[in-house]
Amino acid sequence: MPRIETDICVIGGGSGGLSVAAGAVQMGARVVLIEAGEMGGDCLNAGCVPSKALIAAAKHAQAMRSGAGFGIAPVEPEIDFSAVKDHVFRVIETIAPIDSQERFEKLGVTVLRDWARFTSPEEVQVGETTIRARRFVIATGSRPALPPIPGIDSVTAHTNETIFALREKPEHLVIIGGGPIGMEMAQAHQRLGCRVTVIAGKALPKDDPETAAIVLARLRAEGVEIIEGVHAASVAPGLSVTLDDGRQVTGSHLLVAAGRKVALDRLNLEAAGVAFTDKGVTVGDDLRSTNRRVYAVGDAAGGMQFTHVAGYHAGVVIRSIVFGLPSKAKTAHIPWTTYTEPELAQVGLTEAQAREAHGDRLTVLRQPFHDNDRAQTEDQTEGLLKLMVVGGRPVGVSIVGAHAGELIGLWALAISARIKLSALTGAVLPYPTLNEVSKRAAGAYFSPKLFDNPMVKHVVRLIQRFLP
Ligand SMILES: Cc1cc2nc3c(=O)[nH]c(=O)nc-3n(C[C@H](O)[C@H](O)[C@H](O)COP(=O)(O)OP(=O)(O)OC[C@H]3O[C@@H](n4cnc5c(N)ncnc54)[C@H](O)[C@@H]3O)c2cc1C
């Protein structure tokens, strides 16, 4: 049986695993990477990339319907659903070389393409090969969770793993789940000419309700039916979903987007002495498991499930396993965006979380997009930035509106670097840009102190009297 001795063995070639492998090998460590499925993992093949490519196509379709306000006659676009999917897979193919086995082998990584399982606290088996490593990194990600709904096995239940390959246009797509996958896919499919019904449980459950409501209102205005506060109780062939309040929804296709389960089942973690729950590998802030040789990153680590989190985890772990330095992962500065139109973005605390953490010390400022000149020129005035401030520093920002995912970057920096609002108001931003919404929100924190302050008025009058 072949044996490999190495410094670092990474299990899983998705966003987290590839970032660890690329970073560690380029800094001189010997790295083995094990990937059973497709290189690039979920994000490239069945997640971020195909979903955002589909959303982009849907946005084009919608733009053709909505030019009237600009003096451009609206037309109903002719949509070749199969050609839209060609576009989706072209984007995947274009990005794929960056995540490919060839690229990683060129970097010096030994890449093995099979399932990995621990045989002891220091060894992993891949096919016939045994790998003994100084450190292991579990980066096996997550898979769609199919809720135990009676009858779900009797129909074709699409998930993110199959929906992008679907060539025929669903006449009526029924989506179980109102999280980011459900909502992004609902709007994209509606815009691409499908009828869409979402059985949402709780719609956009992790976001600020005030900003999320604006997204839900837009989806409904575009024709998406969102049924909230109910769950799918059973599914029958012919695609009929019975809700737990007795109502029935009948559609042509079913997409299940009801959460994720971590992919740990094939790893035989018991043999490695690695504790885990159904949320993920049990890790400390340093992302180290109960076996000090073994770390977990990305979705497998049981926290926020985003590609940028997997990449951030990789940086934290590399510091520890390559340089032996102490390193900790934090969460307060991690942003996220749901790529509906309008986009929905968050960093730090929501208003409710900030109120609970800081009570009366909290100031909440709201800056609507309709006061922004660029939003007016683009006719994208639907939106709101909510800024949560404590002691002159931002502790959370929720944005709903055009390009919210881009706008949140400034606030991610402000929160991670603990920048004061006064620093933000001191920055000069180009006019007219949407980010002036951010600056105006920061300015609004100071304006009552400056403009509604009798003492300031008194001092200014005094100065004016004596100025030459
Ligand atoms: C539809 C959808 C849209 C999304 N959109 C976004 C977005 O816009 N922005 C964002 O930040 N996040 C998004 N996400 C989330 C993002 O895709 C994940 O958080 C990210 O892919 C996690 O990376 P990872 O490295 O932890 O795992 P993965 O990318 O899942 O990679 C894990 C890899 O490990 C392999 N593997 C598993 N078990 C084993 C084993 N025993 N042996 C060998 N290999 C194994 C798998 O084959 C897989 O390739 C989206 C997810 C979905 C489903």
Ligand SMILES: NC(=O)c1ccc[n+]([C@@H]2O[C@H](COP(=O)([O-])OP(=O)(O)OC[C@H]3O[C@@H](n4cnc5c(N)ncnc54)[C@H](O)[C@@H]3O)[C@@H](O)[C@H]2O)c1
């Ligand atoms: N733009 C992005 O960054 C992006 C996009 C997609 C996914 N993701 C990541 O992937 C994760 C998983 O997304 P998701 O949307 O599958 O999960 P989620 O856990 O965020 O949401 C699950 C949804 O399913 C509902 N639900 C569960 N069981 C149900 C049932 N029986 N009937 C009806 N509704 C039911 C819940 O109420 C909830 O609305 C996200 O949390 C996020 O981390 C990120």
